[in-house]
Amino acid sequence: MKKLLLASTAAALVATSALADGHAKEVKLGILIGFTGPIESLTGPMAAGAEMAMTEVTESGKLLDGATVTPIRADTGCIDNGLSTSNGERLIADGINGLIGGDCSGVTGAILQNVAIPNGMVMISPSATSPGLSTVEDNDLFFRTAPSDAREGQVMAEILQERGVKSIALTYTNNDYGKGLADAIETNFKSIGGEVTIVAAHEDGKADYSAEMGALASAGGDLLVVAGYLDQGGLGIINAALDTGAFETFGLPGGMIGDSLPANVGSALDGSYGQIAGSGGEGIEKLTALAGDAYDATSPYTPESYDAAALFMLAMQAADSTDPADYGSKILEVANAPGEKIYPGELGKALDILREGGDVDYVGASAVELIGPGESAGTYRMIEVKDGKNETIGFK
Secondary structure (H helix, E strand, O other): OHHHHOOOHHHHHHHHHHOOOOOOOEEEEEEEEOOOOOOHHHHHHHHHHHHHHHHHHHHHOOOOOOOEEEEEEEEOOOOOHHHHHHHHHHHHHOOOOEEEEOOOHHHHHHHHHHHHHHHOOOEEEOOOOOHHHHOOOOOOOEEEEEEOHHHHHHHHHHHHHHOOOOEEEEEEEOOHHHHHHHHHHHHHHHHOOOEEEEEEEEOOOOOOOHHHHHHHHHHOOOEEEEEOOOOOHHHHHHHHHHHHOOOOOEEEOHHHOOOHHHHHHOHHHOOOEEEEEOOOOHHHHHHHHHHOOOOOOOOOOHHHHHHHHHHHHHHHHHHOOOOHHHHHHHHHHHHOOOOEEEOOOOHHHHHHHHHOOOOEEEOOOOOOOEEOOOEEOOOEEEEEEEOOEEEEEEEO
């Protein structure tokens, strides 16, 4: 980054002037998520949520003596490590001060190891959920506003038990996310006496899932749990199951929750159910009111995206710096008690409190509480498909 700033004498003078008071006049936040690929139907609202937080802060004029916050979007493809890494490097070259992303777990690990750690860049993912990310050596640079799939496995096992399910067939997308989630579901369901008849991987992007369906149908079970992606392999598996009559009801973990799945499958999906990270209450109600008709604030991982952006900006204010080496240690402080509770639409108030040396407890849209290595403690929204649409039926 320094080489870019010093590329010419003129650029150096501009940089010196901009930083004369110790604050950058423009803060750049990268949004590195899968605008293409197997969750592309989710990422538009996710980016809109993050950008709304940035606009809110810019319009307040209260971040570091009036800095503006500029988003820069880049694509991961969700499952493309090469694309994710190269686009992450491009964001570094563009001079970002923080990185919102990645989205899917495998690419998030690749970005962390190949981009964030070598460049000392802080990352906050709104949607990467692999349990493996809890223990990765991250030099204290990685945080996430979504809970680990270790917690989702517990929640899903409880839901299955409450619904009287005795046995499941389980298929997962063959990557870090799918494997980690499948392990968590299998372990927790077995621990409460459930039977897992088969655990089988599937690949994304195939035109035909009849071979996979043959093995799953042969094993049987009360329902089929699909730990996949709603816009690719998971959708293909469900369509194959319905076409063959192998299964009629499906368990839907987080990667399968989104409006596009019932829209693509139709009424045959009615009665299927699952869960995704999310919370009710004041925070999501405030974000929904702020978003209005601009985007769907309740779309999966959209509240978490608003919150990721907000945490960056509040941490910068608390550290009085846009340097990741300075503000990284402040993220846990602004996210948790003690301090005044802060909700969407109140970022300007939070910036005032921090400037005056006070404390904030950022609750945000997703009831933020960061634990352990800097990840969400985890509240889940329970979903059931009714009349061709996902309906929230409770929280865990």
